[in-house]
Amino acid sequence: MKRYLQALWLLLCALSSTAQNSMGEDYYWGNNFHFEAVNTDQRMMVRQPASYACGDSALYRIFDSFDNSTFLPGKSLNIVPKSSIMLGIKLHPKLKNYFSAEVQNFSKKYNSYLIPDSSDATLVAMGINESNIHDYRYRVVENDSIERVKWSPIPKLEQKYGAKKPYGAIGTFNYPGKQILVEVAHKDKLHIRDGYIMDWRQRYRPELKQIIVHGTSKYGYYNLRYDSLNNGFASKFDPATGVPLDWKFPKDSVTEFSLEFNNHETTPYSIYLIKTIAGKTDTTRIEWWLQETKYSVAEEHLAQVGKYELIIQQTGKFGKFPDAEMLRIPYEVLEPKVLEKKYALNKILPYVFGTLVILGLGFFLYRSQTRRRIRKLEDQKQRVAVQLKGIQVQLNPHFMFNAINSIQNLIQKHQVDDANHYLNRFASLTRAALEFAEQEMISLSDEIKLLDDYLQMEQLRYGFHYEIENAIVAHPDLIEIPTMMLQPFVENAIKHGIADLYEKGKISVRFANNQGNLCIEIKDNGKGFNMNELDSAAGYGMRLSKERIVLLNKAYPENSFALKISSDGNGTSVQIQVDNWIQ
Template identity: 45%
Template structure:
């Protein structure tokens, strides 16, 4: 960070000579010494008033040591031409060489009564722009003595507010004027005032971008630092203290205004360092102080500056003893005023170390804990084993019930078919009876082959449905359709065997049997995502309330409803739902099998 002396009126304005008329080398050595040991003083001001002056940014070189020092040259606002005299008077002597920092030669005039008007410089690529803090909301005047009638057309300037809004776009120099005791016209860049804001005035030479200069005026009054993040490093890791589930319980309350912990406390040696990440303040320098109160003895120490990236780290050697501590961060000044409105405070406590037991002291407790742990594991495993056995018993019971229902459905299906054959024979329709019997024999073989299988493919289920409807069509003459959606892989989708058969029998016997050729039975299979939807629809008279057929033969439907309930116990992750709906012109049975695809 560049160091600048802010007020050297007693050093530069008068000729640098001692009483013997020799160059006052010791003055320059004082300047270099003060700049080296007290950069904050050089940047924030030493309490002197700005005065009736223009400040110009110059470079002084000690020819004996060839050490260059950037300084400010104050020149009376009634004789600004004297800045050029300074360059001439020091240009050829044997001790000092004085030159402007930039050919633009910007001059700044502020309120003569203003104090503490300097702040940190701001880097702009290869250039540094100086910053003036104007705490009383007064005006700032900016001139460019290096701009004259011959070169004014080569320069442009612009003004940017808060590093975001271009208040004046790149424009020619507003005007040339000859005020403040000037002997030749110079570039006047304006008088500015923006309370609470920052303005950057930048000047460039359109023919040579290397000739570029700027200045920032800062009218803000709140310089309280802002913390974006506080990180604690601990043995084996680190964490953001703002997250309670990560911060080891070191902090539970936080200041709403600053976000910092209000009750930070941790044992000695448990924290390796604390790293603060501040909101970057390009034009400000902040100092960090540590206030310690150990065993009733209070002490305050300056730690360091916050770096220009906005980071500051406090290592554990600063809080190595148990006690109460407080970090205080404020804008750097020569004489800290400790204005609470401008300070950031974070108290924390370092606790006495946690008492550590020896292995011999811990051994009895460890043994007892091990015994309890082993007992708990054994009880847990025994409980889990019994729970698994109980669940397996329940599953076996449900499976037995399902097989019982299947064993009742198969005879029920066959008795209905044999009843149909008997009816044909009673009517002396022997040819139809023979054809029906042939179809029935083929269908019976298929049903018997799957009688031991709980699950069959959707393809086989639909084939059984088709064969049955074809057989019954010989007897009653109705129409039917069996369809599966094109996006269904019927050969690789398994469903409970004979799931549709009772509903199809019901649709034929109680729905379309009396309608003859005008009867219609439709069996459909479709998918909705991973859900399989099966429907059986007829255009008969519909069901009576409670699904009871006129003849009271609702045995098949009742068994099917009971079977659906048992299937949901076995396949709880794939629920099945049965919906029986009486339509204005028939009945629709819908079976929804969720997650079966």
């Protein structure tokens, strides 16, 4: 009977040690000491950290918590103290919502506690006794900068709180408005150490350092605070918090943005999103426990036109804390911009005339440069014809029919998200192809975006895997290549290489700089083909691309365009090298 009561006590200790209510409800410290340990959850057999509580009138029972000789349903297995020091902490019994976040300290993690009521914190070391007290030292560090107590001997041994033997009394601490680290370590074996971080600072609003936006811009990302970089999306900022007050941007112009905070390692954050779309308002929790200084808001929270507001607060239920302790970041996603078509004739004529003059000058310069690079007018006509054929290959009715048919199949299978994703990629690819149709060159970043859209779209149909690797140090916006030069080779790799492999198929596209030479390789793990039958095995788009390579060599005699295709039973490799292309 005594053995059973002891086991029941162990279970109650474990159940009462929860330091954070996962539902965000109020919780209190109680008349307890807390000790950190490691155990195995017998349901999943997972090794994990845990906190054990012991009444402050029966401190000796903490040793019973680590007695693994008693088994009880629901009790964890193989429970051991986090360290042989057995450091424990006692806070005010009525302290509410104190959290217990772990803070990394080299190879160790120390638990931290919020003590906004300025009450005491008492630390004991049950693993320190008369036989080893001279082997240990302790120190006190204030605000991670000032060593209030340098490494010193353990102050004393005492026997209080119902303890049956003397233990190391580290001390009682109270530092209102400050953050304190108390660390205990073996003087010769520093890996034997433990500590607690106690934060007596008042609760405060999360502090925003900056917002980094990824999307349409010269460099691909920018600090929202700078008007010269943010495309006019925001012009007013709260001087106290740095939060944008009028942040609005068209759909698809922002792919994601990152919130960067000041350090808050002892205060985890919860993040909620309030969104109003088509007149319907909804609140969603998108992060419960954030200790990192950076959080990325994904594209899924930017994809629909509407009004949004991010709420960042200390971890807990939404609205649990007063507004003064919450950070609100509003933003609005607008419809994509549509050009105004109606203008007064007398207002538009000067612009038309100016545009014609600029176009005339531009045409003259273009013609002069073309004459120096292209020796025969016939070559120019052939290049334009091949370009038009290339566009036709990408946007021919057969391709569009297959795309629309795939969308219909996805909708019939009730895969609405996949259908929307496929349609968005197809629309993006179509717009880009039309936009770049008359451009001889586009940036490498635009080419990569076109390939990614096309591969994602085809991936929904065939299920293959792919990767695009850019190993060039220079920014891809600064490098130009012929418009849609690679897409026919990728299309050929899919249709004639891996279409029948489905999930086992793989395509890789790699860009590299070899001493100023632009090197591109497209590989697949398809069945390959006989090199002697290359012309018949290749698709129409690839044959057009080979013709285009020949014309490019004529148009740019100072840059050699080389195409090498190899294939065997393990797949096909297409290598393109352009000499002296990268400055």
